[in-house]
Amino acid sequence: DQQVKQNSPSLSVQEGRISILNCDYTNSMFDYFLWYKKYPAEGPTFLISISSIKDKNEDGRFTVFLNKSAKHLSLHIVPSQPGDSAVYFCAATGGFQKLVFGTGTRLLVSP
């Protein structure tokens, strides 16, 4: 039972354009959502988060949108840069900070 789903395994974008990564969840008890970025041979690193009581959170080039009625969140990266090329994981939590991860989306930003 996949509670957090990332249906796009990969995404290719040109430098300077917008990258939109999507995530769906099924558990309405999740109260916090996070995006992690992972480079090869490294551990995931925190990117941005959003509380379930908000619908948008922005940090520089990164914005996360939450649509609770649709159980959907998205990460927007504007403008995309080649250094953004990585695997992006969506995660959700509902207690003890136990994270439930999606399967990841590999983003490739080409010059």
Added chain:
Amino acid sequence: NAGVTQTPKFRVLKTGQSMTLLCAQDMNHEYMYWYRQDPGMGLRLIHYSVGEGTTAKGEVPDGYNVSRLKKQNFLLGLESAAPSQTSVYFCASSSPDRLMVGETQYFGPGTRLLVL
């Protein structure tokens, strides 16, 4: 600060062998976690600990044991390794109050384990 460190970085085991993966953190975090990452599966929680001397099962605990004898260390043990345990293992730590202000788990660099 080294953050979260994991030992070893890579290991090859034969079926039936045992080993212990060590995780250490220097951030004085209360919570520690072990995850495994498999292709197409994302990261899945194996075990976690909310404080020294306490452990609890996560999503995929079978075949693993853990111990948290010291606050800064979290050990993951495989008593009898199986090929299905071939994976990349990540340790993480966090502070109970930090999530409320947007902070979250800090991950180690991972241990790649191959069971033949």
